[in-house]
Amino acid sequence: NTNGGGERVNVPARERLPSMLELKGICKRYVTQSFTQVALDNVSLAFRDNEFVAILGPSGSGKTTMLNVIGGLDHFDSGDLLIDGISTKDFRDRDWDAYRNNRIGFVFQSYNLIPHQTILENVELALTLTGVGHAERRQRAREASQLSGGQMQRVAIARALINDPEIVLADEPTGALDSTTSVQVMDLLKDVARDRLVIMVTHNPELAYQYATRIVNLADGKITDDSDPFDVADATRREAKPTRKTSMSFVTALGLSARNLMTKKGRTAMTA
Ligand code: ADP
Ligand code: MG
Numbered sequence: 001n002t003n004g005g006g007e008r009v010n011v012p013a014r015e016r017l018p019s020m021l022e023l024k025g026i027c028k029r030y031v032t033q034s035f036t037q038v039a040l041d042n043v044s045l046a047f048r049d050n051e052f053v054a055i056l057g058p059s060g061s062g063k064t065t066m067l068n069v070i071g072g073l074d075h076f077d078s079g080d081l082l083i084d085g086i087s088t089k090d091f092r093d094r095d096w097d098a099y100r101n102n103r104i105g106f107v108f109q110s111y112n113l114i115p116h117q118t119i120l121e122n123v124e125l126a127l128t129l130t131g132v133g134h135a136e137r138r139q140r141a142r143e144a145s146q147l148s149g150g151q152m153q154r155v156a157i158a159r160a161l162i163n164d165p166e167i168v169l170a171d172e173p174t175g176a177l178d179s180t181t182s183v184q185v186m187d188l189l190k191d192v193a194r195d196r197l198v199i200m201v202t203h204n205p206e207l208a209y210q211y212a213t214r215i216v217n218l219a220d221g222k223i224t225d226d227s228d229p230f231d232v233a234d235a236t237r238r239e240a241k242p243t244r245k246t247s248m249s250f251v252t253a254l255g256l257s258a259r260n261l262m263t264k265k266g267r268t269a270m271t272a
Contacts, residue, residue, distance in 0.1 A: 020166065020197060021070060022046040022232055026079035028065055028221075039065040040076065041221035046230040049166070052193035054208035055201045057218035063201040064171055066218065070199065071104050071169045072096040085232075101130055105160030107153075107170035126159045153177060153185050161192065168192055170200040174207060186211045 068074035124141035174182035
């Protein structure tokens with residue numbers, strides 16, 4: 001992980017993990033009265049813990065379904081979603097809740113902001129279920145929203161970031177924006193992706209190629225192209241070899257990561 005200052009810090013707990021997210025043969029159908037629609041057809045895809053992935057594909061190709069499956073918003077029929085190498089097959093509702101609340105930030109195209117609320121309340125809402133006290137909630141929301149410039153999508157990104165999630169999922173975040181604002185939002189997301197996994201669905205190949213580090217194409221619920229596939233088995237084999245020497249003692253590293261976290265929090269608010 002790189003902190004705001006660009007300095008490298010070893011976080012022992014994460015070093016061993018082969019991949020944060022992996023879809024294995026995911027299938028998902030929508031059954032209606034008249035017909036069955038296959039939304040995801042045997043999708044296998046692994047993500048690195050730090051990359052900016054753009055998902056491209058025509059309307060109806062399964063992009064939103066895939067994002068919702070990854071974020072634990074939608075259940076799948078078969079296959080498996082692995083989180084940190086662990087199967088979610090035995091996940092109960094409370095496990096999915098914890099996963100969504102603690103690790104995922106969502107940015108939706110429609111902004112998903114609840115009307116009749118102030119920007120502050122909107123940002124604050126993201127913290128209400130997480131046990132953060134009211135005073136700190138207000139404080140954190142104020143920091144995040146003051147700097148958002150009043151733009152709705154920026155508020156949505158601020159809201160997605162307020163818990164400092166490891167994974168940010170964005171469904172067509174620029175879909176309703178003009179090109180100037182789109183570029184601003186993409187700059188913001190690129191910054192967000194500096195130290196986490198960002199998966200963004202987009203209709204705009206130009207923006208995808210300009211900003212993302214990896215492009216995945218979907219068609220009819222299948223992956224048709226992946227510009228930079230991640231082979232978990234291969235990565236695990238390489239991780240297993242004792243090639244990397246930890247330059248800091250465990251205690252120093254822990255101290256640094258704690259401080260990093262503090263810095264990161266501040267910077268996340270700044271980013272927002
Ligand atoms: P995309 O985001 O790429 O436009 P979606 O994931 O939204 O595609 O949809 C994939 C397919 O699943 C489409 O054919 C769509 O019509 C269908 N679908 C999505 N959601 C539902 C639903 N709730 N009920 C029935 N069909 C659905
Ligand atoms: Mg969609």
